[in-house]
Amino acid sequence: MSAVTTPAHPAPSRDSGGINVKLVNRIVIYGLLALFALFYLMPLFVMLVTSFKTMDEIQNGNMLSLPKAPTFEPWLKAWGQTCVGLTCAGIKGYFWNSIKMVVPAVIISTLLGALNGYVLTKWRFRGHTLVFGLMLFACFIPFQSVLLPMATILGSLGRFGVTLQNSVGTSFGLGNPTVNLVFVHVVYGIGFTTLFFRNYYEAFPTELVKAAQVDGASFFQIFRRIMLPNSMPIFVVTVIYQFTNIWNDFLFASAYAGTGDAMPMTVALNNVVNTSTGVVEYNVNMAAAMIAALPTLLVYVLAGRYFVRGLMAGAVKG
């Protein structure tokens, strides 16, 4: 169609009509994009403004309006006083539980992933694809299919820990819910960390490793001196990915530390929100949710690009 019309009146129709159409197009595109931005931001916005409102204002005001007299009270209450189940000491303890669980789990799973990726790309052996394939598939299983056996094993380890405690005086962390969760997250995280490092090291020049071998460098020397100094970006990606996933985990947390003082943040938050005794304090709930979101949100704001790269690495290239 345009092939017919363009030669007939070449310049004028393109310019006069073209600019208007183009402008309208731009307005529509920007309008749609802005609309969707509002859609994505809405829950966060509601959480944020509500967490600074008084209960009075929430009950009588509009959900989307800004707080008239911003108050920090809900945040303080969520942190130090709100009830999680029957204990009313705020969510601060659970926040630290999550930190205590996340930090070791991230460090261990990332280091193991780095070593595995190094072996699987630079020290290949017969069957390395099969080994990698088996580890990779483990990333995708629904965790429901291992939930129960793991609960059984953790239960027996816990009983063994009690025996040790009584006979030797220390349980070596057996039966401690935080230790259990670290273990679980390492076990079901190494698939992903191995994937990340393997794909990254795949592109790393093997000639450098070969040259170092000829010079007599050992397995670990090559890893420490050649691989590690060049692995910063993938370390950032992996750490962020693992941090976000483990911090946000709910299934394992509720299955293996669903009650008691060792609950991670997500489980505690879910309990706070679903506590149905007395008046529901929406502002405190929202503040608690914001506190639970802050660590991952902060990481996302500071290093979102790396987070997206991690998501993509887990998705696009198997």
Add this chain to the structure above:
Amino acid sequence: MSTVATSQIKLTPEDTRPRATMRSRLQDALPKIVLAPSFAITIVFVYGFILWTIYLSFTNSKTFPSYAITGGRAYQRLWNWTFDTDPPSSWYTSITNMGIFGFLYIAICLALGLFLAILLDQKIRGEGVLRPIYLYPMALSFIVTGVAWKWFLDPGLGLEQTLHQWGWTSFHFDWIKNKDFVIYTVVIAGVWQASGFIMAMFLAGLRGIDGEIMKAAQIDGATTFQLYRRIVIPLLRPIFLSAFIVLAHLAIKSYDLVVALTSGGPGGSAWLPSNFMYEYTFKRNEMAVGSASAVIMLMTIVAIIVPYLYSELREKPR
């Protein structure tokens, strides 16, 4: 591998013979020794546990595991529940929900993701601001953002209330309280969470398309619509596949979404198979039935993931 072995032996001539071979043998085995713990962990805690779960699904375990095989009774019950729907069973509800949720979630995320990616690809000013806004839901736990969604969808508090205040008093939106519609609220929240990520995948794909092809098509007089329908979207086929795999896998694993948004919905009407498994295994003391449902979930994932991983890993040694 063989080259590594010979170079190691040549490099240690001054050592005495037996020690040299010992050491070089150790050096040769070292990569495998390093990889072994992770591999062993995967074999035991992923594949071993899966077998264990499969085994349990053929027993009549209730509150505690029992190890006498009693045949496929658990599967028979699930099967009957699927088709004898007279009082609609939880399993029937779960798999029907899975169908509705899976289909809508995947279809809407793909459509919306592609649409947003195409809009964002029109040389938009402020893309760097918009992209992270579309993507942040993926960085937060749904246990967190579910708090806001639950509030937003609650007829007495959220959207309905707000629109009433703004004067649209006939507006009605109580899906979250309606057992026939509650699953659609899960779809809304799920799409909100994952569509930004799918957008990022498509955007990466669009950026990878050769600009020359687009230019050539434009010179030939293709309209923008034709350009996308005939050229760009067919070129994005691999991304569609990856996105589909990611979404299908996320859909089957969805668990927190239902818990945080609906706490299971009225009478368990929002359950997905993942919730069914958790409830039956840990709360209703029907371990065998829970295990059988986990096995069915796993098989569904296997059917989707294994062919994909196989083709991805095959492609590598081209």
